[in-house]
Amino acid sequence: MRTMRTEERSQLAEPPNDAGAARRRRPRPRDDRRAAWLFLVPALAGFVIFYGYPTVRGVWYSLTDYNLLSDPTFVGGDNYAQIVRDPQFWHSLGVTGYYVVINIGSQMLLGLLLAALMHRLTRSVALRAMLLLPWLVPNVTVGLLWIWLLDADLGFVNHLLKALGLGTVGFFVSPDWAMPTIGLVNTWAYTGYTALLLYAGMLQIPPHLYESAALDGAGELRMFRSVTLPMLRPVLALVLVVSLIGSFQIFDTVAVAAGGRGASSAIRVIYYFIYQQAFQYFHMGYASAAALLLALILGVLTVVQLRLLRASRSDLA
Amino acid sequence: MRRIGTLAAWAMLALALVLTLFPFYWMVRTALTPAADLYADSGALFPSNPTLVNFQRILGLTTQEEARAAGGSGARIDFARYLLNSVVYSGLIATLQTFFCAMAGYAFARLRFPGREVVFGIVIAALMVPPIFTLLPNFVLVKNLDWVNTFAGMVAPSILMTPFAVFFLRQFFLSIPRDVEEAARLDGNGAWGVFWRIVLPMSRGPLITIGLTTTVWAWKDYLWPLLVGREEQTRVLTVALGVFLQQSPNTRPDWTGLMAGSTLSVLPVLILLIFLGRRLVQSLNFSGIK
Numbered sequence: 001m002r003t004m005r006t007e008e009r010s011q012l013a014e015p016p017n018d019a020g021a022a023r024r025r026r027p028r029p030r031d032d033r034r035a036a037w038l039f040l041v042p043a044l045a046g047f048v049i050f051y052g053y054p055t056v057r058g059v060w061y062s063l064t065d066y067n068l069l070s071d072p073t074f075v076g077g078d079n080y081a082q083i084v085r086d087p088q089f090w091h092s093l094g095v096t097g098y099y100v101v102i103n104i105g106s107q108m109l110l111g112l113l114l115a116a117l118m119h120r121l122t123r124s125v126a127l128r129a130m131l132l133l134p135w136l137v138p139n140v141t142v143g144l145l146w147i148w149l150l151d152a153d154l155g156f157v158n159h160l161l162k163a164l165g166l167g168t169v170g171f172f173v174s175p176d177w178a179m180p181t182i183g184l185v186n187t188w189a190y191t192g193y194t195a196l197l198l199y200a201g202m203l204q205i206p207p208h209l210y211e212s213a214a215l216d217g218a219g220e221l222r223m224f225r226s227v228t229l230p231m232l233r234p235v236l237a238l239v240l241v242v243s244l245i246g247s248f249q250i251f252d253t254v255a256v257a258a259g260g261r262g263a264s265s266a267i268r269v270i271y272y273f274i275y276q277q278a279f280q281y282f283h284m285g286y287a288s289a290a291a292l293l294l295a296l297i298l299g300v301l302t303v304v305q306l307r308l309l310r311a312s313r314s315d316l317a
Numbered sequence: 318m319r320r321i322g323t324l325a326a327w328a329m330l331a332l333a334l335v336l337t338l339f340p341f342y343w344m345v346r347t348a349l350t351p352a353a354d355l356y357a358d359s360g361a362l363f364p365s366n367p368t369l370v371n372f373q374r375i376l377g378l379t380t381q382e383e384a385r386a387a388g389g390s391g392a393r394i395d396f397a398r399y400l401l402n403s404v405v406y407s408g409l410i411a412t413l414q415t416f417f418c419a420m421a422g423y424a425f426a427r428l429r430f431p432g433r434e435v436v437f438g439i440v441i442a443a444l445m446v447p448p449i450f451t452l453l454p455n456f457v458l459v460k461n462l463d464w465v466n467t468f469a470g471m472v473a474p475s476i477l478m479t480p481f482a483v484f485f486l487r488q489f490f491l492s493i494p495r496d497v498e499e500a501a502r503l504d505g506n507g508a509w510g511v512f513w514r515i516v517l518p519m520s521r522g523p524l525i526t527i528g529l530t531t532t533v534w535a536w537k538d539y540l541w542p543l544l545v546g547r548e549e550q551t552r553v554l555t556v557a558l559g560v561f562l563q564q565s566p567n568t569r570p571d572w573t574g575l576m577a578g579s580t581l582s583v584l585p586v587l588i589l590l591i592f593l594g595r596r597l598v599q600s601l602n603f604s605g606i607k
Contacts, residue, residue: 032430033430035507035508036424037430039421039512042417042421043417043477043478046476050477052443053454053458054455057457058453061453068457110333114333122330129595131334131337132594132601133587136587137537138536138555139555141555141579144558144576145340145344145576145579148575149340149343154572155359156360159360188336188340197601245447249447249449256558256559271449274449279456291447291450294449294450295447302444303445
């Protein structure tokens, strides 16, 4: 199943003159076996040691009571049985879902708006570069910046709220506000990046579609609805899934907001839950089981992504 | 009517730009404010008494007493070292990973050997495993090797390959016309000669693209360096900023120092953006998604 998919992909990407080249080569079949393995040694060593082996180890840990100190003992499905009954696990999944909805919802909408504005107004590289800046900055820095801007006493935003006659808000400290705040802070950090991806997709749309729509008397909003959105659908779906996968793995901003005290339950997302289980309580087995369940969720999303990738290629390439 | 619409559209774009850039302005503004003015200036657009002392004290250019007088907590911080560590960390990972992935990508694209598709399929399947899952056993491995708080432990999991970079570069190599390589072969070049003298120079664009994205990724990296590189000698900027925040008192965080440190974490990517912005911006499309 998996290999089939790669074969299909390689056929897609093969240049058209390949069949001819293959015919010319036929008389002198070459075998690069020795050279090939030398080319592959570093990458394959890295793959086996840091991807393959730990994947197997991770599954094994999830079936043990490993605690980093003593040797792991096999406990079968105990970790899983425990985890599905662990309210903290479900709570952290719920908190993550809440974050993802706020973050992805706002980020996609604003990114789409920004991309459409750029697409219809300007090709400026400088503008795009400036919009990309927040994406280049570490999430830790982004977190710090906004904790300061949103500080309940001295933060600039609360000064603004006061000037407008509104009350101040403890954005990062109030349990009701903390998670939406982190979601919107990351929207700030990633909207420019999302917009640039969508903008690149919009550039693929043939300009004559807009010209004929304009001849038919369509306004900008109508063009957006009848030309941009339908033509962009494959790219939009792909960007959505990639953003979803990234969003599920929120950790840095939460860790910074949590500071030395540890995250309050209002912001304890699934990555933070796993991190705490593994490195604060040393429940390596339990943490591995939770990570495996998360991997399953993300795996489904990745399969969707790979399918969309193929769909978008054949539609627009 | 149409003109009003265009104006409104430009206004929205301008607003987006202001919202994007203002937090950075506020960061620099705060970093240039003396700690004594933090409260008085907290709503001011310009610092009343601009100073570089916050940068000097977090870079370890002042004495402990001077640092404490300027608002520091007195704990030892040396952002010059963290900055250097971050540069080494992302530089090492970006160059070596790009090079090794180019080698592997070329083998998967062009060299003929039994099992090629199967091995490639297995490597690509690793794209489906989220980082947190391999992170736990990788931490155990690095710990057992006694590599915690060494650069070896920090970079080991990333310098040899990532499945995405192998996939990305292979796709590019597949698109190079074969004729050039065949001609070089007939001139007596071996596989390595073709790769080194013909293919790599032809692939500068994609190599820079993947190198840049890897640099940015490593620059932003937090969780892994937090786990294996917490100590002074391997501490990178992101970890240092987290530690800095935790060390400063909860009731009165050292915001002027924190914003000076944040500025240091933004400057290098800003320079990168100024010099390579065009390439970075143009390489962002849906085939280059990481």
